[in-house]
Amino acid sequence: MTKLSVNINKIATLRNARGGNNPDVVKVALDCERFGAQGITVHPRPDERHIRYQDVLDLAKVVTTEFNIEGYPDARYMQLIREVKPAQATLVPDPPDAITSNTGWDTIENQFMLRDIVAELKEIGTRVSIFINPEAKYFEPAKLTGTDRVELYTEPYASHYHEDREKAVKPYVEVAQLAQELGLGLNAGHDLDLHNLAFLKKNIPYLDEVSIGHALVCDALYYGLENTIQMYRRQLEI
Template sequence: MTKLSVNINKIATLRNSRGGDIPNVVQFAKDVQRFGAEGVTIHPRPDERHIRYQDAYDLKPVVYTEYNIEGNPIPKFMDMVLELQPTQVTLVPDAVDAITSNSGWDTIKNKDFLVDVINQFKDKGIRTSIFVDPDLKQIEGAKATGTDRIELYTEAFAHQYSLGNQKAIEPYTKCAELANSLGLGVNAGHDLSLDNIQFFKQHIPGLLEVSIGHALIAESLYLGIENVVNMYKNKLK
């Protein structure tokens, strides 16, 4: 069964927009796990516009499922992850001014850098994942870095699927098949939603984990967080 990791960045965005501590991200992490989520994801950025670095430390004692920290491995980020030792670190090549993640790694061009970073995390027993576009050469490049998993960047699929183009899943299926054959675990994330998650799951062999934040939180405004978490879990069976 594919695990659901809830990205709680948007909860921090809402908190930060007003100041104070409402909603409380630690309590929210406790709640989504209680409602059935198998993981909690955060993605702190250098400007701390949503999740703050302190949040990462505050969450560590309460995340008893899988704790996934995403981000660009700049020195501050690496120091934090090495200290906290979460279940998984997902490496994302964010530009400092990026509104949200918008591309995967060039695993070939950045091989030496990624090998060094991944070795440091694996020495601490932290599972590693690399954010990648659905490109077979990039999957092969990911294998050469020593990563444990890849996370397929699914924005292109989600956009095309919303337009009725079901064939948009094909490169993702092929990449998952290749990753499986290479011994790489397969995660996925970005713009996955209740509208497309079941179709995506059905066509991605060996899908281990999806990380969903923006859509899940938006859907919860209408349907309630406990209900939405379980709706995702049912679609991921």
């Protein structure tokens, strides 16, 4: 079964636009769980333009599904993981000013740095996932870091899905098979939505988890949050 983790960054963006606490990020996370989400994802950035570090601490007290904290593994991120001890830490190579994650790790160049970080995170008791492009050359070096999982960066798939979905998914199927052979767990995320999710799952049936935020929150404006989460869950059950 592929789990649905809901990224609630956009909920925090909406709250921050007016100040105050509306919408309440913690309440939305709990409602997502109640509506069927099997995980909650956050990506706190240094400027706290959406999820704030205090949000992460508050969420850690109440989230009962898998709590996934994404981020660049600087000193502040590592301290946050040590304090919260989430179910999963997803390492992304974002610079501080990145609008959103737009590439995976070069696990060849950064293998030794990532190896040390992965070892530290696993000592804490947190599962580790490394954000990675769908290129075979990065997978064996990823395995050598000691990571538990890799997360496939799916923006290229989503961008080309409507042009030729078979061609768009082909590199993902190939590297997913490689990940299986290497014994790496497999997550996926970025620009997945109600149009392209089921086809990805059909072609990679052994996906462990997908993390979806922007599209899901946009869909919730039309369909309602509870209904939207159930719609995404059904895409993963096809």
